[in-house]
Amino acid sequence: MxxxxxxxxxxxxxxxxxxxxxxxxxxxxxxxxxxxxxxxxxxxxxxxxxxxRDVDFEKIASQVYYALERIEVEDLWDQSGRMRDGYVEPSERAWEMFEEALEPFTNELKKYLDLSLDNEAKNYCMGILKGLHRFDKESTSQFKDWVEDAPDEFFERILNDWKKACKKPEHIQEMEDFIERGLGN
Structure with a gap:
């Protein structure tokens, strides 16, 4: 039973x-x-x-900001300095961590570009740029002190890569207007 x-x-x-x-x-x-x-x-x-096709650049900006904001300076310290197999420069590791946090977003942008979803790629890029800008201006994390120039450098790199791939001059103008207006703030 x-x-x-x-x-x-x-x-x-x-x-x-x-x-x-x-x-x-x-x-x-x-x-x-x-x-x-x-x-x-x-x-x-x-x-x-x-x-x-459902790309909300404000949502992307928040996701980028929080991905960067979540990086803990303690993780940087744990992954740099004197290690068992040598020495890892903390500032170099910090830049790598910054890039690793952005990688899912840059991969997603590349996907939109590869699919020729031009408008969506533009909006996604706007979100990444706004998230980087917000991190640069608003973040008070200790990690940010290790990557002071990274937000600006990655901003320029991502913008330039997108511009090279963009096929529509009107989208480039929209992006420039967006940046000139303070990234939609």
Missing amino acids: ADRSKKQSRTTTKKNALDIINGNDALLILKALANEDRSIAKRIEQIALEYL
């Missing part, structure tokens, strides 16, 4: 596979479906593009 109740409780708590798969699994499944049926592939692409 006890075995029967255990079996029943297992069947009632069984989860739906869609509720427990991870992102990598989902991507493999979507690709398999797309390979099986061209109409499904087109619908997947349509949904993906609809999803990607």
Whole structure:
């Protein structure tokens, strides 16, 4: 009798596979479906593009700011100085940590550019730039003292890279106006 109740409780708590798969699994499944049926592939692409078109530069700016703000100076100290296998210059490691925090955002911007989603790439870039500017002007973190020039340098680098990839002069003008107006403040 006890075995029967255990079996029943297992069947009632069984989860739906869609509720427990991870992102990598989902991507493999979507690709398999797309390979099986061209109409499904087109619908997947349509949904993906609809999803990607929703770029809120203010939200991106906040995410960039908080990604940089979360870097703890203690982590820098733990990852630099005299180490078991040599010496890691703290200022160099600080710049690496800064760049690592920005990497998901620059990768996402590259994705928009690669997909020729020009308007979305412009908005995403605006968000990154505004987040960098906000970090530069508002942050009081101790980590910021180790990367004083990084916000400006990365601002210029990201802006220049975007301008090189931008195909629309009107978007470049919009970006310049945005920057001149104080980044939407």
